[in-house]
Amino acid sequence: MPEQFTPKAELDQRIHRLQQMMAQHAIDGALVIEPTNMFYFAGTMQSGVLYVPAEGEPVLMVRRSIERARLESTLSCIVPFASYRTFLAILDEHGLASPQAPGLEFSIPMEMYGRIEKYVKGPFKDIQGLVARCRAIKSNYEANLIREAGRRQVDNFARIPSLYRGNMTELELGAAIEQQMLLLGHHGMANIQSWGSRLHIGYVSAGENGYYPHMFDGPGGCKGICPAVPELGSQRPIQKNEPVLIDLAFGYQGYHVDMTRIFCRGQLAREALDAQKRCLEIQQWIVELLKPGATPSQIYASMIDKLQKLNWTEHFMGYGDRAVKFLGHGVGLSVDEFPAIAKGFDEPLEAGMVLAVEPKKVLPGVGVVGIENTWLVRAEGDAVKLTAADDDIRELPL
Amino acid sequence: MPEQFTPKAELDQRIHRLQQMMAQHAIDGALVIEPTNMFYFAGTMQSGVLYVPAEGEPVLMVRRSIERARLESTLSCIVPFASYRTFLAILDEHGLASPQAPGLEFSIPMEMYGRIEKYVKGPFKDIQGLVARCRAIKSNYEANLIREAGRRQVDNFARIPSLYRGNMTELELGAAIEQQMLLLGHHGMANIQSWGSRLHIGYVSAGENGYYPHMFDGPGGCKGICPAVPELGSQRPIQKNEPVLIDLAFGYQGYHVDMTRIFCRGQLAREALDAQKRCLEIQQWIVELLKPGATPSQIYASMIDKLQKLNWTEHFMGYGDRAVKFLGHGVGLSVDEFPAIAKGFDEPLEAGMVLAVEPKKVLPGVGVVGIENTWLVRAEGDAVKLTAADDDIRELPL
Numbered sequence: 148m149p150e151q152f153t154p155k156a157e158l159d160q161r162i163h164r165l166q167q168m169m170a171q172h173a174i175d176g177a178l179v180i181e182p183t184n185m186f187y188f189a190g191t192m193q194s195g196v197l198y199v200p201a202e203g204e205p206v207l208m209v210r211r212s213i214e215r216a217r218l219e220s221t222l223s224c225i226v227p228f229a230s231y232r233t234f235l236a237i238l239d240e241h242g243l244a245s246p247q248a249p250g251l252e253f254s255i256p257m258e259m260y261g262r263i264e265k266y267v268k269g270p271f272k273d274i275q276g277l278v279a280r281c282r283a284i285k286s287n288y289e290a291n292l293i294r295e296a297g298r299r300q301v302d303n304f305a306r307i308p309s310l311y312r313g314n315m316t317e318l319e320l321g322a323a324i325e326q327q328m329l330l331l332g333h334h335g336m337a338n339i340q341s342w343g344s345r346l347h348i349g350y351v352s353a354g355e356n357g358y359y360p361h362m363f364d365g366p367g368g369c370k371g372i373c374p375a376v377p378e379l380g381s382q383r384p385i386q387k388n389e390p391v392l393i394d395l396a397f398g399y400q401g402y403h404v405d406m407t408r409i410f411c412r413g414q415l416a417r418e419a420l421d422a423q424k425r426c427l428e429i430q431q432w433i434v435e436l437l438k439p440g441a442t443p444s445q446i447y448a449s450m451i452d453k454l455q456k457l458n459w460t461e462h463f464m465g466y467g468d469r470a471v472k473f474l475g476h477g478v479g480l481s482v483d484e485f486p487a488i489a490k491g492f493d494e495p496l497e498a499g500m501v502l503a504v505e506p507k508k509v510l511p512g513v514g515v516v517g518i519e520n521t522w523l524v525r526a527e528g529d530a531v532k533l534t535a536a537d538d539d540i541r542e543l544p545l
Numbered sequence: 546m547p548e549q550f551t552p553k554a555e556l557d558q559r560i561h562r563l564q565q566m567m568a569q570h571a572i573d574g575a576l577v578i579e580p581t582n583m584f585y586f587a588g589t590m591q592s593g594v595l596y597v598p599a600e601g602e603p604v605l606m607v608r609r610s611i612e613r614a615r616l617e618s619t620l621s622c623i624v625p626f627a628s629y630r631t632f633l634a635i636l637d638e639h640g641l642a643s644p645q646a647p648g649l650e651f652s653i654p655m656e657m658y659g660r661i662e663k664y665v666k667g668p669f670k671d672i673q674g675l676v677a678r679c680r681a682i683k684s685n686y687e688a689n690l691i692r693e694a695g696r697r698q699v700d701n702f703a704r705i706p707s708l709y710r711g712n713m714t715e716l717e718l719g720a721a722i723e724q725q726m727l728l729l730g731h732h733g734m735a736n737i738q739s740w741g742s743r744l745h746i747g748y749v750s751a752g753e754n755g756y757y758p759h760m761f762d763g764p765g766g767c768k769g770i771c772p773a774v775p776e777l778g779s780q781r782p783i784q785k786n787e788p789v790l791i792d793l794a795f796g797y798q799g800y801h802v803d804m805t806r807i808f809c810r811g812q813l814a815r816e817a818l819d820a821q822k823r824c825l826e827i828q829q830w831i832v833e834l835l836k837p838g839a840t841p842s843q844i845y846a847s848m849i850d851k852l853q854k855l856n857w858t859e860h861f862m863g864y865g866d867r868a869v870k871f872l873g874h875g876v877g878l879s880v881d882e883f884p885a886i887a888k889g890f891d892e893p894l895e896a897g898m899v900l901a902v903e904p905k906k907v908l909p910g911v912g913v914v915g916i917e918n919t920w921l922v923r924a925e926g927d928a929v930k931l932t933a934a935d936d937d938i939r940e941l942p943l
Contacts, residue, residue: 151771151772152772153772180741181741182741182760183773186772186773190772191772192760192772192773192775193760194741194760211758211759211760211762211867212758212759212760212867213758214758214867215757215758215759215760215775218758219772251655253654253655253656253659254654254655254656255654255655255740256651256652256653256654256655256740257649257651257652257653257654257655257658258651258652258671258673259740260655261651273656275656318727319728321727322723322724322727322728323724325720325723325724325727326720326721326723326724329716329719329720329723329777330717330720334770334771334773334774335745335770335774335776335777336734336743336745336774336776342653342654342657343578343579343580343592345734347733347734359613360610360611360612360613360616361609361610361613362580362590362591362592362609362610362613364609372732372733373549373732373798373799374549374550374551374584374588374589374590374617374799375581375584375590375732375796375798375799375800375878376732376733376734376796376799377590377613378733378734379727379733398773398774400771400773401771401772401773401774402773469609469610469612480773
């Protein structure tokens with residue numbers, strides 16, 4: 148795993164795109180603070196703030212650690228930062244005017260906002276949507292990292308059956324998978340942006356735990372380790388002939404793919420096999436629509452319409468009224484990126500977007516079947532499967 | 546690992562303490578949203594809001610998942626929640642008036658605050674400090690869980706040498722430790738409250754990586770996996786005769802201990818052994834002061850004074866001006882709890898507080914030595930070591 152510092156040309160291009168969007172939204176200076184967003188624009192993740200002016204070079208102000216920022220970031224202007232008290236003075240030193248219409252990520256905590264607004268005059272505009280739209284379209288550099296994450300994830304899934312030992316619990320298998328992922332270059336834990344959500348690496352959920360209720364906004368369920376940590380897997384042993392839902396985010400150098408396969412010790416019942424087949428069909432229908440110009444909201448509406456006609460919406464994407472209202476989501480530096488394949492996402496898909504598509508079906512009393520792969524939208528037409536493994540149900544040793 | 550649901554009497558006591566503090570601060574209703582805080586008062590961690598009135602039973606309003614909240618929480622009033630639009634109506638249904646002086650965690654994102662203030666009239670007071678002070682004092686129930694985390698952590702550290710294989714990298718050893726921790730009942734990842742900080746399980750840092758600059762506010766350093774994920778360990782092989790700093794948070798049923806030991810393949814130089822001895826002395830000096838009534842700020846000041854007289858402050862608690870300005874920190878449902886042993890923490894220690902004490906010293910060009918244990922402050926006097934293992938430097942196989 149070579150040391151990867153984000154090239155200057157790459158950062159310049161990202162910052163330029165943000166500046167174009169800022170101009171469209173009449174924002175003349177943006178404060179980027181959220182660590183993942185800072186990493187996207189600066190190539191380093193520090194405590195501090197990246198100031199992006201309407202035009203010209205950004206200024207990376209770093210509280211901790213300035214040394215590390217200078218090691219990792221290819222930006223040219225990196226300066227120490229003690230508090231927002233000195234923010235405008237630093238801008239002035241760099242020939243930058245105080246922003247008149249500043250932008251800020253409204254994902255920052257209220258208390259931090261309180262510290263900022265004392266010294267930087269608002270009103271502020273929320274730049275989360277702009278940053279999400281920048282991040283949604285992956286460059287070749289980024290697509291290659293996600294491709295690599297995909298290759299390693301395929302390898303990871305292929306090795307899961309060999310990790311299984313008799314009478315393993317969900318958690319034991321999950322722990323073995325986690326170690327394997329780290330050794331395969333996984334970067335440690337899945338990054339989620341939604342406030343208050345955590346995912347660890349994903350989860351192993353056997354049988355009815357596949358739809359165990361969970362605060363996480365996803366079609367699958369997870370009982371997890373304990374009420375304080377509803378993640379990864381529970382002490383429930385994996386039984387014969389039940390579907391085992393393994394949904395894992397693999398991250399490489401910051402970039403993720405999301406992938407789910409159904410595993411089984413033995414043989415699934417006819418009902419589960421039929422539902423699995425239907426999920427694969429739905430995946431195929433969706434993926435045929437993943438082209439520049441298509442809108443996620445239309446893809447979603449057309450699929451739900453189709454499934455209603457087939458009378459197949461009950462417990463689709465979750466148990467009863469716990470079902471989630473999306474069929475997929477953007478993936479990149481976090482696993483919950485823009486856009487979702489859902490109502491309200493009316494902007495057309497663009498080449499370079501990366502989306503996880505995850506049709507899943509709950510069979511009450513049995514478990515969950517379905518599929519998830521991560522796809523790259525291309526100008527040339529057909530989306531490319533970045534988790535390029537077959538979609539079959541995988542065997543665990545009996 | 547038995548299923549642990551927080552008993553009703555425990556929740557009642559916690560809520561009662563919060564209500565007492567609310568009365569002192571003229572807050573007549575508190576909205577608790579942050580998942581760890583919700584878990585503390587409700588015994589479940591869901592998307593939604595726990596409303597604690599000035600007096601009487603709280604109302605847990607749950608967006609997702611109401612089923613899971615009802616399985617896990619022993620609170621009596623748990624209701625579905627769609628949006629803050631209905632918040633006051635729900636209070637009214639339960640005979641509760643709209644709060645006139647409401648409290649809110651100012652750690653919530655600005656955008657969430659925007660959704661709340663539309664329907665709940667402010668001005669709001671920040672309740673983070675109140676909640677932190679509630680959480681700082683552990684009940685017997687909590688102390689027993691932390692004790693159990695300590696026992697398992699001791700076991701974990703004892704087994705680390707047997708995980709080491711020739712030429713392992715920091716990351717390989719870290720991955721093996723992480724799997725072992727999960728199998729020993731560790732709950733998956735360390736919980737940190739500071740916004741933007743992540744820790745995974747802690748880190749393995751060999752030689753000079755022990756003071757590699759890092760955004761995290763701690764005395765040790767960590768190069769980590771990559772710039773996007775500066776955590777756990779790097780691809781650097783562990784060399785002979787260098788200090789290997791292993792700083793890990795073990796979590797059991799939501800509760801953590803924090804512990805550090807120095808490992809070595811071979812023999813440390815005299816200079817490192819002397820510095821290690823001094824760190825153990827400093828630990829002893831601090832721990833003798835961990836009694837109800839002592840103030841953390843005074844402990845900090847007296848230690849720094851003592852070390853200045855000994856001319857021993859250079860690179861103590863971090864390299865050069867990267868040194869952190871604390872000697873320890875509260876531990877519980879997160880690893881960065883109130884209080885810190887630092888300037889500004891002038892409220893006296895109380896029985897039931899749990900603190901990690903971590904004197905560490907950087908030896909430039911060599912690495913980091915030192916110690917970290919987690920201690921329970923007791924009414925009876927001496928603090929109890931919850932990470933009850935010897936403090937010696939541990940051998941890794943050559």
